[in-house]
Amino acid sequence: xxxxxxxxxxxxxxxxxxxxLLLVCLLPAFADNEARIETRIDALLSGMTLEEKxxxxxxxxxxxxxxxxxxxxxxxxxxxIGSILNEDRPDHVNELQRIAVEExxxxxxxxxxxxxxxxxxxxxxxxxxxxxxxxxxxVQKAARVAATEAASTGLNWTFAPMxxxxxxxxxxxxxxxxxxxxxxxxxLAAAAVHGFQTHDLSANGAIAACAKHxxxxxAVEGGRDYNTVILPENVLRDVxxxxxxxxxxxxxxxxxxxxxxxxxxxxxxxxxxxKEVLRDEWKFDGxxxxxxxxxxxxVEHGFCADxxxxxxxxxQAGVDMEMVxxxxxxxxxxxxxxxxxxxxxxxxxxxxxxxxxFRLGLFDHPCRDRSAFPEQMSPEFLETARQCARQxxxxxxxxxxxxxxxxxxxxxxxxxxxxxxxxxxxxxxHCRGREEDxxxxxxxxxxxxxxxxxIIYEQTLSHPRDRNIKRFIKAIQACDRADAVLVFVGEExxxxxxxxxxxxxxxxxxxxxxxxxxxxxGKPVILxxxxxxxxxxxxxxxxxxxxxxxxxxxxxxxxxxxxxxFGTESxxxxxxxxFPQTAGQIPxxxxxxxxGRPPSGDVTLDMLQPGPRRxxxxxxxxYLDIGHKPLFPFGFxxxxxxxxxxxxxxxxxxxxxxxxxxxxxxxxxxxxMEADEIVQCYIRDLAGSLTRPVxxxxxxxxIRLKPGExxxxxxxxxxxxxxxxxxxxxxxxxxxxxxLWIGPSSAEGMMETFRIIR
Ligand code: NOJ
Numbered sequence: 001x002x003x004x005x006x007x008x009x010x011x012x013x014x015x016x017x018x019x020x021l022l023l024v025c026l027l028p029a030f031a032d033n034e035a036r037i038e039t040r041i042d043a044l045l046s047g048m049t050l051e052e053k054x055x056x057x058x059x060x061x062x063x064x065x066x067x068x069x070x071x072x073x074x075x076x077x078x079x080x081i082g083s084i085l086n087e088d089r090p091d092h093v094n095e096l097q098r099i100a101v102e103e104x105x106x107x108x109x110x111x112x113x114x115x116x117x118x119x120x121x122x123x124x125x126x127x128x129x130x131x132x133x134x135x136x137x138x139v140q141k142a143a144r145v146a147a148t149e150a151a152s153t154g155l156n157w158t159f160a161p162m163x164x165x166x167x168x169x170x171x172x173x174x175x176x177x178x179x180x181x182x183x184x185x186x187x188l189a190a191a192a193v194h195g196f197q198t199h200d201l202s203a204n205g206a207i208a209a210c211a212k213h214x215x216x217x218x219a220v221e222g223g224r225d226y227n228t229v230i231l232p233e234n235v236l237r238d239v240x241x242x243x244x245x246x247x248x249x250x251x252x253x254x255x256x257x258x259x260x261x262x263x264x265x266x267x268x269x270x271x272x273x274x275k276e277v278l279r280d281e282w283k284f285d286g287x288x289x290x291x292x293x294x295x296x297x298x299v300e301h302g303f304c305a306d307x308x309x310x311x312x313x314x315x316q317a318g319v320d321m322e323m324v325x326x327x328x329x330x331x332x333x334x335x336x337x338x339x340x341x342x343x344x345x346x347x348x349x350x351x352x353x354x355x356x357x358f359r360l361g362l363f364d365h366p367c368r369d370r371s372a373f374p375e376q377m378s379p380e381f382l383e384t385a386r387q388c389a390r391q392x393x394x395x396x397x398x399x400x401x402x403x404x405x406x407x408x409x410x411x412x413x414x415x416x417x418x419x420x421x422x423x424x425x426x427x428x429x430h431c432r433g434r435e436e437d438x439x440x441x442x443x444x445x446x447x448x449x450x451x452x453x454x455i456i457y458e459q460t461l462s463h464p465r466d467r468n469i470k471r472f473i474k475a476i477q478a479c480d481r482a483d484a485v486l487v488f489v490g491e492e493x494x495x496x497x498x499x500x501x502x503x504x505x506x507x508x509x510x511x512x513x514x515x516x517x518x519x520x521x522g523k524p525v526i527l528x529x530x531x532x533x534x535x536x537x538x539x540x541x542x543x544x545x546x547x548x549x550x551x552x553x554x555x556x557x558x559x560x561x562x563x564x565x566f567g568t569e570s571x572x573x574x575x576x577x578x579f580p581q582t583a584g585q586i587p588x589x590x591x592x593x594x595x596g597r598p599p600s601g602d603v604t605l606d607m608l609q610p611g612p613r614r615x616x617x618x619x620x621x622x623y624l625d626i627g628h629k630p631l632f633p634f635g636f637x638x639x640x641x642x643x644x645x646x647x648x649x650x651x652x653x654x655x656x657x658x659x660x661x662x663x664x665x666x667x668x669x670x671x672x673m674e675a676d677e678i679v680q681c682y683i684r685d686l687a688g689s690l691t692r693p694v695x696x697x698x699x700x701x702x703i704r705l706k707p708g709e710x711x712x713x714x715x716x717x718x719x720x721x722x723x724x725x726x727x728x729x730x731x732x733x734x735x736x737x738x739x740l741w742i743g744p745s746s747a748e749g750m751m752e753t754f755r756i757i758r
Contacts, residue, residue: 037358041351044106048350050343052106054332055080056350059113059289059323062087072096079104080329082353083111083157083289083321088432093154094367101366108354109362111208113157113289115429117176118142120149121376122385122555123426123433126496126532127162129392129551131178131576132637134678135702136191138388143195145381148205150431152373156360157208159256159289161192163243164213167589169580170223172500175428175532175552177218179576180589180634182239183697186246193250201253202361204372211247213258213291215273216240220260223586225499229260234690234725236262245282253286253356257319259294266301268294269310274318287320287352296325307331315341320349377437382556389553389560391676395546395571395638402524402546404567404640405484408450413482414442415475415518416489417461417511418530424464424490427552428497428532437555441488441528444558448566456482464492465509472510472517479521486565487518487544488528493552496532505536505583512540519543528561534579538631549573567640570675572702574637574745578630585626590634590746591693595621602627635680635697635745641671641707648742648750655719657733657756664714665742665750669705676704679713682746683722684739689732690724695746698722715742719756 045053055078062072063086075081076099087093093112100110118124124142125132133139143161150158162176165185178185189211196209216236220227231240244255257267257274267273268290278284295314296307304310311327312335322328335341357363374380395403405412418424422438442457449455456478460471479485489511494500506512519525527544529535530552541547548571553560563569580588599622608616622628644667651662667679681699685692699715717740723733735756743749 037355040358040363041354044108044354045347045350047106050333050336050346052079053346053350054328056082056108056353057321057332057346058326058329059083059085059321061085061324073099076100076110077103079106079108081110083113085113085323087112088114088150088153088155090153090368090370097154097366109357109366111156111357111360111362112154113159113210114150114155114431115160116146116150116155116158116207116431117160117162117429118427119146119385119431119433119554121432121434121437122149122381123430123438124385124388124554125392126175126427126552127177128175128179128532128576129553130388131184131188132394132551132573133388133391134184134574134576134700135391136187138391139188140191140195141384142388143192144198145384147196147207148373149376149381151205151207152368152370152376154368155207156362157210157254158196159210159212160196161189161209161211161247162213163189163211163247164218164258165240165243166218166577167587168218168223169505169533169577170501170503170583170586171218171220172225172428172496172502172532173218173498174577175496178243180578181576181591181697182242184576184700185243189243189247190250193247193252197251197253201359202364206360208253208356208360209247210254210256210289211244211252212256214244214255214267214278214288215258216262216267217258217260224501226259229262231262233729234727237725237729241277248278248282248284253359255284255286255288256291257288257294259291259297261301261303266294266298266303268319269298269303269313269317271317279318285352286356287349288318289321290314290319290323290325292323293325295319295322295327308335311335312340315345315349320352377555385554386556386560386563389556390563390569392551392553392573393561393564393571394549394573394575394636396549396632397541397544397547398638398640399545403526403548403565405526405565407448407566408453409483410452411454411456411482412445412449413475413478413485413523414445414455414457414488415460415478415485416487416514417459417464417466417509418490419457419486419488420459424492424530425553425555425557427493427554428500430493433555439556439558441558441561444562445486445565448562460514461509461511463509464490464507464511467510469510469513472514475514476517476521479518479523482523484524484526485518485521486526486528487515488530489515490530491532491535493532500532503583505534505580507535507537507540515540515543526565534577536580536582536631538581567673570640570673571637572639572676572678574635574678575632576634578634579632581626581631585623585630588630591696593691594694597621599628602629633745633747635678636747637678637745639671639675639677641669641673641675643677643705643744644668644670645743645750648752650740650752650754653752653754655754655756657735657758658720661717661719661740661754662714663717663740663742663752664712666710666712667703667705668710669707672707674704674706676702677744678702680743680745680749681715681717682741682749683717685722685734686737686739688724688734688736690726692724695741697746713742722756
């Protein structure tokens with residue numbers, strides 16, 4: 001079996017029919033293996049010195065390490081280092097691993113970790129873009145490619161997926177997650193874990209996943225990174241924890257705790273999260289790593305008196321491994337000696353770390369043979385990246401069928417700072433992705449057009465923050481000569497990701513002016529936007545005839561975009577997050593509460609005569625200047641074809657609590673092109689002991705239909721998953737009346753009602 005086939009088999013997920021059979025066959029072997037692992041851990045633990053135990057709990061960063069290579073080797077030899085971060089030079093990894101296994105007293109291998117977030121060398125769309133595919137299989141495939149490339153260098157562990165839900169696009173890290181919805185986020189989190197790990201962590205090409213950042217990090221106040229988080233426990237459990245629980249259920253080997261505090265307790269010292277929820281309730285048996293220096297930062301938080309206190313609180317809370325800051329290495333021995341902490345806490349932590357090292361097969365196959373892996377950026381990987389990028393693009397506007405363009409459109413003007421840029425397509429955390437590997441839109445467009453099509457390229461602004469408008473004249477001249485104009489604008493990679501928060505969500509530099517000037521030529525204007533977050537670009541969209549929102553699409557940005565621009569494939573992405581009209585409207589998300597004064601229709605300032613009288617304004621929950629609606633709702637995205645929804649049917653409008661609600665709808669492709677549609681199913685619990693959101697996504701399906709084709713799309717919804725957490729932390733499903741919608745976005749759909757009875 002060639003590697004790629006073998007690989008596909010590893011990514012294979014058995015159907016529900018096959019599962020029970022597989023379980024019956026594999027469970028005894030699995031249980032045996034697990035028992036053997038625990039016995040081997042017992043043996044190791046009984047022979048370990050305190051220093052060696054602390055070593056297992058210590059992770060160092062290879063890149064900025066001041067010590068020489070020799071002292072690093074010596075530390076590994078002495079068993080003082082359990083994990084190394086950011087070392088992926090295959091010969092170095094293998095040499096360090098050889099020393100750990102052959103020359104350290106107990107032969108315990110090191111676990112090598114890195115941020116392989118949306119690809120290793122073949123870069124896929126940023127996670128937020130991947131979320132826009134609404135395609136768990138695609139997310140799984142992307143993670144599989146990333147893991148295969150990463151594993152070939154000797155890496156065993158990625159700090160991904162980031163499953164932090166986010167309702168605030170000011171937060172730069174929204175780029176790294178799967179958007180605003182707990183259900184979509186949970187499905188994609190599980191898919192990524194399966195993709196990185198396969199069903200067997202010890203398989204060649206499998207790496208350990210790390211669901212991060214536990215927890216609530218995406219809820220930082222004001223969307224400012226590292227900031228305070230205040231979340232009532234029921235909201236935390238309803239909204240922010242499900243994607244973590246789903247990662248744990250999918251078998252995530254590790255979790256990373258977050259930088260933030262929640263309700264006054266930093267995550268690195270949060271026993272409620274790490275013990276009560278993670279270990280006691282969810283039965284997680286992998287290990288928890290801190291975030292970068294997040295243990296030491298508990299002193300800055302004002303939660304710990306000093307680094308010693310921080311080490312103590314982190315161990316007591318259940319942080320097994322410390323990333324970088326070294327408080328464990330500096331203080332654990334003294335803390336044990338003084339009796340401040342019991343050595344059994346260290347034993348538990350080391351057990352969990354060793355368990356994952358065993359499951360990864362590191363004791364048996366510590367070193368990597370690169371020849372056992374396919375080439376990086378193989379044609380197969382690049383094709384997957386292209387498909388993923390294609391599915392991630394969301395078409396926000398397409399006036400009068402402006403898109404797709406014919407490949408024989410006489411003259412095309414290609415304008416803008418990102419049209420021929422290869423770096424910015426890669427996005428934040430692009431690991432070993434290289435600018436020179438990336439295909440720019442301009443190159444792909446040139447390759448895609450017919451021989452008679454003329455391309456006039458004008459970069460106009462040298463980068464997205466360029467304010468110099470002196471080259472506008474040439475751009476306008478190009479537009480005047482063109483039949484259609486493609487304008488590539490957006491955010492640079494460096495404006496999203498960790499610590500890259502923004503108070504304004506507008507386009508930077510003179511990009512907006514450029515779009516306005518181009519639109520004045522009267523030519524059809526197609527905007528292509530790169531961004532790591534939703535941008536508030538309503539004005540720019542008004543100036544355009546068509547808009548493709550491409551996030552940061554990765555290595556295959558150009559070919560994927562060209563496929564869509566020239567209609568080889570229809571756009572099919574849907575927004576995984578609500579787009580605000582302006583930053584002042586944040587937080588704005590689809591699954592909000594109704595309030596006692598829901599808006600019935602906005603009376604905004606521009607509708608009023610000067611000197612408005614108070615009584616002409618409704619006393620409702622909205623903004624006087626922009627109303628209540630977002631720029632685009634969650635789940636929205638256009639296609640080159642049209643889909644019609646009909647015959648919504650609920651098998652029985654009364655369902656017993658715990659039973660299945662069977663709902664279906666007919667979806668028909670009423671346009672002229674074969675295309676994918678993402679069919680979305682939402683519910684609303686009309687009255688609860690706690691108020692419930694106006695809509696909650698409960699299921700979705702990506703389907704493909706030929707022109708004229710119709711399909712009955714059915715959902716079996718488990719009423720057990722229609723509940724929520726009460727104020728005393730208990731999960732409840734309350735009998736009563738519900739609404740159900742099936743449709744193309746969170747703001748549309750056919751509606752039916754049903755009742756859950758006892
Ligand atoms: C800090 C980031 O918060 C985390 O996501 C990342 O995995 C670590 N640094 C390691 O680079």
